[in-house]
Amino acid sequence: MSTPAIAAVDWGTSSFRLWLLDAAGTVLAERRSGDGMLTAGAEGFGVVLERHLEAAGASAALPVIVCGMAGARQGWIEAPYVTVPAGLDGILAGAVPVSGQSRDIRILPGLAQRKAAAPDVMRGEETQLAGIVPLFATGRHVICMPGTHSKWVEAADGVITGFQTWLTGELFSVLAKQSILRHSLGEVASPPSPENPAFIASCKQALGQGGDIGPQLFRIRAATLLQDQTPEVAAATLSGLLIGAEIASARRNLAPPEDKIILVASGPLGTLYAAALKLAGCSVMQADADEAVRTGLFEAATRMGWAG
């Protein structure tokens, strides 16, 4: 059995994932937890990281490559944004060392779009992009990266030329838990199946409205009062409306060539977006988001001479 060459960490706002990889990039161990930036900021990033490294069986000298919110200003060590347009070489080469640690730890920078009228930032998704460069190495491409803050990225010949963010996941969460719609959705927590008729109907409806679902949201409340709508239908409807609106809005704003979309997503969310993009008439090439970020982290480690 091979030995670990590096630890690769995707450190988000509310999630922490760590893999031990050998010199060929094979996964030897994995840890997932809720020790994101918010938790780690309180407990100490170094303490949290060492705890997970020990639990995964990492040696004391194993180097660590990190991406995500750990590199934010309010994170561990700020890894300043690389400005688009940017190739991914610049990102992978821009890792910032964390000083005062017993091992070599580097944090990858995020991407910033500094257009005055359309500022935007990402941290973590750029490493996923670095992991799927072959998919957009030539020609113009549009890449959809769904999540709490969905990113839609434009790339030309392997260079990230621009990106925009939709608050879809966060809108679902605040509307479902904090707004009047909470009375309709109740405790329904899991995403709907892509075959759910309410999801399909509401997604199609939103896809036909150019990104505007203004008058549709309160109807979820009214349907509970007037039409005995179940919480499951309410949740599937909200999900379909928000995802449909995001896709309609992104297509309107980005005009993907031939309506081809590279979808970078994992799990149920990936299944849901793939279904919604197909309802929109897009052709979808899907890459697994977990695999993409791991590949991107491994690429960065390789360039530092730690692996490969």
Added chain:
Amino acid sequence: MSTPAIAAVDWGTSSFRLWLLDAAGTVLAERRSGDGMLTAGAEGFGVVLERHLEAAGASAALPVIVCGMAGARQGWIEAPYVTVPAGLDGILAGAVPVSGQSRDIRILPGLAQRKAAAPDVMRGEETQLAGIVPLFATGRHVICMPGTHSKWVEAADGVITGFQTWLTGELFSVLAKQSILRHSLGEVASPPSPENPAFIASCKQALGQGGDIGPQLFRIRAATLLQDQTPEVAAATLSGLLIGAEIASARRNLAPPEDKIILVASGPLGTLYAAALKLAGCSVMQADADEAVRTGLFEAATRMGWAG
């Protein structure tokens, strides 16, 4: 000095307003408090009402006419919805008596739109509409009633033919307090001035997007990180985007004849919507919302023989 003929109450989800009116509708006393349905549901609607009546100096026999959420299923006594299309006579005549009280108390019904694909409900706004009937007595009109849940109403020859709801006020609240944008807005609570350049710019931008502000919301966060945007500018931008999106969406959905809008609103929100509607190129006739609801309640009391 004249004596009170009735007490008129607008009882919302989170607000309570009471006026003592003489037989000609003149205001003799006023009470405003946060004892809305949520508070009153816990303390008891009758207890809360009697406390305010006593403080206002009402006699023990003074009859009370009520509109708003007190008539909801989860309110005091359910006053079942009147279904549109509906003239306002039906609403004013449909008051439901509250039994077991020491005085005569009646609650006005709300309106329901029972179209399968576009269910909607209102409670309270129908009484404002009853108070401004002369403004839409002949011809087709579109009426904008901004608030937590903004209502856009279509009327033809004095009959309410349909309506739709935008969650604008609630979206502002949950985005400002619960989402990632809270880091940009901070504690800014008051609405912007309609002359605020950030409000005007973002409102114009949203007005040009047909109701879709998907990619604009996260830019508020990014502008804080990349452009040293102040919390005041962030709040004015969010306000302009949401109000502009509502107006663009409503115009797209309702096609107001000659772009004339009857705006029913009071205070700073009224000023803001009037400015935004003018930015949209609409001609605006504004009615005061407080006065409208009071007039509507007085009309209902008159039909019951309590006044007029």
